[in-house]
Amino acid sequence: MHTIEQLDDGRAVYLNGHRIKVSEIPIFRKTLALNNEYYHLQQTHPVVHTYTENGRTYDIAFKVPRNIDDLRQKHQAYQEIAQSNNGMLGRTPDFLDSGMAVLAERSAFLGHNKWTDFAANAKHYAEWIKENDIFISHALQNPQLDRTKPINGIPSGYAGVHTIERRADGIVVSGAKMVNTMAPIADDLLVFNPPELLLEKGDTSYAVAFATPLNTPGVKIICRKLLDHPGYTEDDYPLSNALDEIDAYVVFDHAFIPWEKVFVENDYQMSNRFFIESGVFIHTSHQDEVRGITKLEFATSLAIRVAHVLGLDGFLGVQEKLGRLTANLELIKGTITRSEEAGHLDEFGIYTPSQQALLAVRASLPGFFEEALKVTQHLAAGSMVGVPGFAEFDGDNGAILKQALTTDRASAADRSKLLNLAFDLSSSGFGQRQLMYEYYHGGDPMRIRSKHYLDEDLRAGNAMLDQLLK
Structure with missing residues (x-):
């Protein structure tokens, strides 16, 4: 756990065209406080959030699951962390920590080159994160410049992060990554390439995976526009004035990375394998989908509460x-439970949840979340659009508003705060960012669905077909 002032460590963070101190931005301070709930x-x-290993206590996210009970404990911990922010923070420390737990045991495939041992580097880095409980974010997605061309065919040099110099002590990298969530308030950044947009033979300079502190010289964190509303209270904007899971465009400008922090370099095939074969993908997916339950349950509960307070829940x-x-909501809960119950021990003795079940969640949850937001919009409708600013309750018209907006189901203030919450989640910039994030942060649902059926176990169904069609 760290304070906001500790993030003024020389990192180059930019907002609205100016280099800033992280501690001076109020919404960063609030977001960090929620992140520190971890x-x-x-x-x-x-009893839920820690475990003991070799006489030391660690966060449960770092535990290598050996059986279903380990996954269930991690599930409960992930859920409680998500509930502390209503599921609105998708990149709390437990996300990548769950991947670090298995990276240390699955890193051997990364191999080595003449300067360094990539496998040992990844193992030692994951162990260091665990020992120090470091908050890491990740830079995964390459800027969407021209997807019709291979990454090496885009001349700007900012279509990804690439090696520009290779030395005996490390590499120098330049380039960019987009949508780096929580980067301004994290300690370290794990950089690698997405598996769904595979690198090609000519992309070797972009074939890198490494970690670096966010105050590394040459690393620039350029924040998107903030989504809070200065001048209004959390009664007006209960979510967007309470947190902003800051996304950033991260630029590497001749940044030096020592070899001991490099896990893949100059090997496009290994870069394509890194996320999946390290085990990071499947175990972070488990954390992510448990968080998704929390977010979906919050949105579902909000729609039902709106219907009740507005007197609409009596209509068929x-x-x-x-x-x-x-x-x-029940379908998602059941599928995540199935992912745990249908898990298996991999070749390293790590109990791994069912990838098919988790991908089914990822393919479905975004649509379910959007449906909950649309129901809230349709039910609250003009009622939420027309809510006056909360300061009006203490102004000249306060008495009128309290009388006019009070019903037998809620006081004027309670009704207004609920409707403001409905607007914030379903219709404000904050809510639309949450919707977009839920769709794409875990992979494009369309891509997931297009491949999901290829890996489904349909032996029983095909046996029935074969029997009938003999």
């Missing part, structure tokens, strides 16, 4: 809409 829960609920059509939302 550490706080280790102290207040250690509304009840049917709300029932669809709760059915969707």
